[in-house]
Amino acid sequence: MKISFPYMGTSHIVVSYLFEKLGFEVIYPPTPSKRTLSLGVQYAPEFACLPFKIVLGTYLEVVEKGAEILITSGGCGPCRAGYYGELHKRILHDLGYPVEMIVIEPPLVEPLDFLRKLHKIVKPKGIFNLLHYGRIALEKLKALDVVESTLHELRPLALDKQQINQAYIEGLELIRQADSVKEVIEAKKAALEMLESVPADHTFKPLRIGLIGEIYVVLEPAANHDIERLLGERGAYVHRSIFLANWTRDNVLAHGEKDIRAMAIPYLNQMVGGHGQNSVGEVVRYAEEGFDGVIQLAPFTCIPEIVAKSIMPAVSRDKNIPVMTLFLDEQTGQAGIETRIEAFLDLLWQKRKKQEAS
Amino acid sequence: MRVGIPRTLSFFTLYPLLKPFFDGLGVEVVVSPASNKALLDEGVKDTVNDACVPIKLFHGHVVALKDKVDVLFMPRIISLDGKNTLCPKFLGLPDMVKYSVSNLPEIIETRLDMKKGKMEIYRFLYRVGKRFTDNKVKILRAIWHARYKFSRYRKLLLKGLTPEEAFTCLHTGQEPPHKEQSGQIKLAVLGYPYTIYDDYISVGLLDMLREQGVRVYTAEMVPEEAMKRMSKKLPKNLFWYYSNRVVWGSQYYINEQNIDGIIHVTAFSCGPDSMTNKLVELEAKQHQPKIPFLTITVDEHTGEAGVATRVEAFVDLIKRKKGII
């Protein structure tokens, strides 16, 4: 059976690896492009959030290439993401693609359903196979996170940004090819060495920026115009609030992230779905850790992030940390993002100079 | 002591419970005026521009009330039916308002979460009542009285009265006027109570339809047991109270009431409705025979003329199909 799945950040490296080892033929979801987005926009509801549209576009591209099963995560609200799978399925069926959609609900919420679906996916090769390759996959997730966060640290310091971007891409490829826990660890080491060997100015003190918001647009460069690169190339260190491995642990396996939520409580004492409450808590954390500023990324019409944004001015004022919110949709252009980023960075440099002077 | 209740969002659902309750406590209730342009403009100023119209309007209603009352009633409503939550914007509503509107009076943001059990509504009222008096008997009596009015209100809505008409009946104690709808076609008009019953937001859509000889059916006119039945029809339900009522209502009218067409009224950039709308559209389309479906999207610039043209065309189409014109 030909299987495919949504594309998000670097997760495809791990997901496709796992499915291949489970005995499926994997149709690789392509990196989201203009075409992906316009397909999604054409068939998705107008006010669906950007991730919904990009993922729908991806599905349309993979079913064209012959995918018969689509696999994705579910959820139980209060945000829309939990209903994506169901509605995507209906739209695809309505368009005449008879794909099978396997929506994995969180195991703690729907344990039986989870086991049934797991059984279906795992059956061809058995459970030991899953445990074996599952461990390697998890190791890959962790390796990707480490390599990526090292890239974020080094990119603002690197003398030649092209070179470090290239080193990163090659590092990812090494991790992709690795086929045992040992190989993954070696690949990770090699990737880190490649990043570290790029000439850098270690005396430079970059601006430190926290990146928060809705998971898909935070993790997927195609949705955020590669904002991490844009910032890194302009001399800012980006700390991303969400990484694949910790997110998988906290959200796929259980409901986690209690500490961050606790920090949000004085401002927003209520879960509002998605990353809304986390976003508020993370601003508090970044302020306490002495970051220069925070950028909030949110899809247009994203409910939780709109709630968070209305509260942001108060948090930003109390904690004395500038916050810029970027709402993203299919009309957002790269140039606009660049202008806003540059203005924000200017503001942060000025603020830092003032602080250093006093 | 005066308590202010904004005339939007949960107002159309809960006011007939709250009004007699506060009356019973001897607290004067002040309701903001019917939505209008000035209110909306005020709300637009205070809210993040990415919010939906109803949320902006809510801020406007708060501004209209804030200097006229001692406390503002703005509960955090998590769940009304014990199963689904409300749209996350309801969940964060008190926080959004507090950080957006300045110089607010005291706010009552008591949490109402019916997932805690059927009796929660009374415990909720009790908690609210404690803010105004220590006299337990008085609170309990007020709750009892409110309960009675509230169940009457729901019955009036089922009979097809609009919330405003039902309020009048409850207030004067008169029997409802006998309302037999006349008209050649039957349309389901589905949307959130705070969009379809707010004449300013919906640009008078319901009256507009009646004038064109349409019998109008809304989600509030669907019996509760039918809603329950419909909730079991879909492979997976939505997560939001009002949205589910729209979907289940459409199922009921499509499958059991032989409806001639469906109009879905939705607010510009409403998050849940991007899902709700598509779901209802597909259900209408896949039914045999196909049910005509129209979406009316309202925002702060919606003009009556634009809506009227589209609605007229839709009504004509259905009448022609039925051979009436």
Ligand code: SF4
């Ligand atoms: S968090 Fe935002 S983007 Fe994600 S599903 Fe919810 S509304 Fe959509």
Ligand code: SF4
């Ligand atoms: S359901 Fe839609 S219209 Fe209502 S508050 Fe939520 S986003 Fe706004």
